[in-house]
Amino acid sequence: MSDRSRTKYIILGMLSIEPSSAYDIMQKIKSSTNYFWSESEGQIYPTLAKCVRDELATCVKDSQNNGRLKKIYTITTKGRELLIEWLEKSPQDASVRNEFLLKLFFARNISTDTTILHLENFINKRQEELQSFKNINKELLLNHDLHKPFWLATLKYGIENTKSELEWAKSTLKSFKLLK
Amino acid sequence: MSDRSRTKYIILGMLSIEPSSAYDIMQKIKSSTNYFWSESEGQIYPTLAKCVRDELATCVKDSQNNGRLKKIYTITTKGRELLIEWLEKSPQDASVRNEFLLKLFFARNISTDTTILHLENFINKRQEELQSFKNINKELLLNHDLHKPFWLATLKYGIENTKSELEWAKSTLKSFKLLK
DNA sequence: TCGCACATGTAACGCGTTACATGATTAC
DNA sequence: GTAATCATGTAACGCGTTACATGTGCGA
Numbered sequence A, B: 001m002s003d004r005s006r007t008k009y010i011i012l013g014m015l016s017i018e019p020s021s022a023y024d025i026m027q028k029i030k031s032s033t034n035y036f037w038s039e040s041e042g043q044i045y046p047t048l049a050k051c052v053r054d055e056l057a058t059c060v061k062d063s064q065n066n067g068r069l070k071k072i073y074t075i076t077t078k079g080r081e082l083l084i085e086w087l088e089k090s091p092q093d094a095s096v097r098n099e100f101l102l103k104l105f106f107a108r109n110i111s112t113d114t115t116i117l118h119l120e121n122f123i124n125k126r127q128e129e130l131q132s133f134k135n136i137n138k139e140l141l142l143n144h145d146l147h148k149p150f151w152l153a154t155l156k157y158g159i160e161n162t163k164s165e166l167e168w169a170k171s172t173l174k175s176f177k178l179l180k
Numbered sequence C: 001t002c003g004c005a006c007a008t009g010t011a012a013c014g015c016g017t018t019a020c021a022t023g024a025t026t027a028c
Numbered sequence D: 001g002t003a004a005t006c007a008t009g010t011a012a013c014g015c016g017t018t019a020c021a022t023g024t025g026c027g028a
Helices: A007-017 A022-033 A041-053 A077-088 A099-105 A112-142 A148-179 B007-017 B022-033 B041-053 B077-088 B099-105 B112-142 B148-179
Strands: A057-062 A070-075 A095-097 B057-062 B070-075 B095-097
Touching: A007 A022, A007 A041, A007 A057, A007 A070, A007 A077, A007 B099, A022 A041, A022 A070, A022 B099, A041 A057, A041 A070, A070 A077, A099 A112, A099 B007, A099 B022, A099 B148, A112 A148, A148 B099, A148 B148, B007 B022, B007 B041, B007 B057, B007 B070, B007 B077, B022 B041, B022 B070, B041 B057, B041 B070, B070 B077, B099 B112, B112 B148
Parallel strands: none
Antiparallel strands: A057 A070, A095 B095, B057 B070
């Protein structure tokens, strides 16, 4: 596996918490890291298979799952070592592709009304997002394992960031309405 | 060209401001949109060539550039129409890959000292970034063309976001130092 | 004369998304 | 019955990065 693939690290990270299936990992990503790191199905399944080939994880078939096939993956010592090595390295800069801001940057080419509409949609989405963060926060506060301070910290990042986006969007919306 | 390629839209957007060379476009991206949309050389040159083939832009060779070869690209009516059509469509959600947050999420696996180091580096980077935003802001305030309100708005987004990241990081750093 | 900024590109590689394909169980 | 969720995967496609290759002009 190429060293560039960061998909394997989120997989190893999730497996370092507890043994899981590919489906479990996808669910966990969607419910916990999605706002700063997402993955697609078509990436998780082949990368998990590769982790097994590279002896970073092992796989057992679980048949006690109501007859449903479920493959449970467990991290190996080698996998844990590789994960730790990566975690300790200085993180790369975040890569962002924010289509909303790009469209705003070139918005001189379209009507102010359309831009206002996009801003209003943005505000609505951020408000929904903030609500879902608050729900996750409630659940997380009940959790008491050793991951808690780290999960709270990343979640707080999401909350603060979304709040800041909301304030910016509201003030920007106001200024564009005056522009008309 | 596939409709999925968003590289062509940032190119058309930059050309909608003024005719430019590939090199110019790269410089503009680096100095103005890089914090929410970046592109690499290996993407700009072939996509520009494709824009010419698809009649979204035209190209003339500039020989008045001290003997240096420089190809100046100009957006066509078709290109401008395609750009506007895209700008008006509701923007897709931003995709983010924040390695720093991902490492923090799994930081239970490493020492608190290493995490503290990563946080301190993060704070330093954000402080530098904030300073460079402020310099761009100064320049932008002197500018008086029709793009100004949009460029100020995206820049303000960057500034507010970075400020929020800084506050979060400082408070998180404090809490991890207490944890030790 | 040495290095940096200007200026153009190509090649290799594989990452990552999207769409497709399949099928069981559960809740309404 | 039927839709949603659970659960597994593959195939196609091309996007996007990284590294390479080449050369000029300018300032220290």
